[in-house]
Amino acid sequence: MPKRKRKFNAVSGMFDILPSEYPLWLKIEEVVSSIANFYGFSKITTPILEEEELFVKGTGQDTEIVEKQMYSFKTKGGKRVVLRPEFTPSIVRAYIQNGMESLPKPVKLWSFGPVFRYERPQKGRYRQFWQFNFEIFGDKSPIQDVLLIQIFSDILRDLSLSKWIVEVNSIGCKECRSYYLRQLKNYYKNRLREICPECEKRLKKNPLRLLDCKEEKCQRVKKFAPQIVNSLCEDCHQYLKRVLEILDTIQIPYVLNPYLVRGLDYYTKTVFEFVPQDKKEGQSALIGGGRYDYLINQMGGKDTPAIGGAGGVERIIEEIREQKINILAKRVERFEKKPKMFLAQLGELAKEKSLTLLEEFRKNKIIIGENVGKDNLKVQLEQAAKLGVKYTLILGQREALEDTVIIRNMETGIQEIVFIKDIVKEIKKKVK
Numbered sequence: 001m002p003k004r005k006r007k008f009n010a011v012s013g014m015f016d017i018l019p020s021e022y023p024l025w026l027k028i029e030e031v032v033s034s035i036a037n038f039y040g041f042s043k044i045t046t047p048i049l050e051e052e053e054l055f056v057k058g059t060g061q062d063t064e065i066v067e068k069q070m071y072s073f074k075t076k077g078g079k080r081v082v083l084r085p086e087f088t089p090s091i092v093r094a095y096i097q098n099g100m101e102s103l104p105k106p107v108k109l110w111s112f113g114p115v116f117r118y119e120r121p122q123k124g125r126y127r128q129f130w131q132f133n134f135e136i137f138g139d140k141s142p143i144q145d146v147l148l149i150q151i152f153s154d155i156l157r158d159l160s161l162s163k164w165i166v167e168v169n170s171i172g173c174k175e176c177r178s179y180y181l182r183q184l185k186n187y188y189k190n191r192l193r194e195i196c197p198e199c200e201k202r203l204k205k206n207p208l209r210l211l212d213c214k215e216e217k218c219q220r221v222k223k224f225a226p227q228i229v230n231s232l233c234e235d236c237h238q239y240l241k242r243v244l245e246i247l248d249t250i251q252i253p254y255v256l257n258p259y260l261v262r263g264l265d266y267y268t269k270t271v272f273e274f275v276p277q278d279k280k281e282g283q284s285a286l287i288g289g290g291r292y293d294y295l296i297n298q299m300g301g302k303d304t305p306a307i308g309g310a311g312g313v314e315r316i317i318e319e320i321r322e323q324k325i326n327i328l329a330k331r332v333e334r335f336e337k338k339p340k341m342f343l344a345q346l347g348e349l350a351k352e353k354s355l356t357l358l359e360e361f362r363k364n365k366i367i368i369g370e371n372v373g374k375d376n377l378k379v380q381l382e383q384a385a386k387l388g389v390k391y392t393l394i395l396g397q398r399e400a401l402e403d404t405v406i407i408r409n410m411e412t413g414i415q416e417i418v419f420i421k422d423i424v425k426e427i428k429k430k431v432k
């Protein structure tokens, strides 16, 4: 009897990227890569397969991802491994393992590749999906949180996506979070009959996740739940206030969402999500991230503050298609690695203005180095000298107030003062 030939299909929830779709994928990677280069991120690719323990410890034992969504299996050698469900623990592992802790801070890394989560497949949600991922290690300044949000806004804007808003929240630090969790538990303990069985478990294991539940009755209970912003310690409170202030100044559209928690264990202080303005029920965010000041230390590294975030490529493609945007014709600037000049700043106002100034340079296709998280001018000038740039722009406290900036010729030491509004024009004359 002749054997019946079997036709195969891709595994459920996983898709081919077909030749016809490739130009769009390449364009997205090109946009992300261009912005990453401009802001001094280096590319890193880690293996898709990692030890299971890395995510149990990193992402967190009681998170949805680790508990339910990991593709985990035993190798022939008997080791427990997983297909990575997210990037951050892998990047932290690579950073520690490869001696990157001794590099000058901040260390900025970006990646582009697939991640795997065993979820119910639905529109815009797949079991293998792609992410671009950015991490900044070794800087605890709130300006860095906003810089990362600015970078993600740039990516969306350069992809011609404008109908989004950033949701921001703080989930506090070791000290204030435990106080909040007690309040949250007390609130829910008295409402056990009003929440779903899943949330009953969350109450015991990971109460922050109560705020993530999509069940309608749980949403009702959440409406009156205590908000973490009211329990933040002074330090976390000031930090959040500063992040929001800077977002205001650089005019990134945001809302404070006091219930945004992002379901992972490692976040501290700032968390954020980019969501479409007309977000539909069950739709996931386009981009999400947050600060995680304890994770590197927890994973065996030195005490190092960090922040990162990731965008969903399929999710963004869905949005591009829905809005019928044609981005294929768009020309994307390729920035060389080495900056021709450096922007040094001093003071809070100067930091804020630096963010806008950097964008101005990016739009004018001039690559410029920065270290906006730093407070010490001397250190920044040394960094500029090390980079071998010909000009350093100095935005000090006085210049920031007067809307001027100093151009310092690094070879001759000669300095001139120009208005911020003329700076790009002046620089263009010099580096032509």
Ligand SMILES: [Zn+2]
Pocket: 172, 173, 174, 175, 176, 177, 232, 233, 234, 235, 236, 237
């Ligand atoms: Zn705190």
Ligand SMILES: [Zn+2]
Pocket: 195, 196, 197, 198, 199, 213, 214, 215, 218
């Ligand atoms: Zn629930």
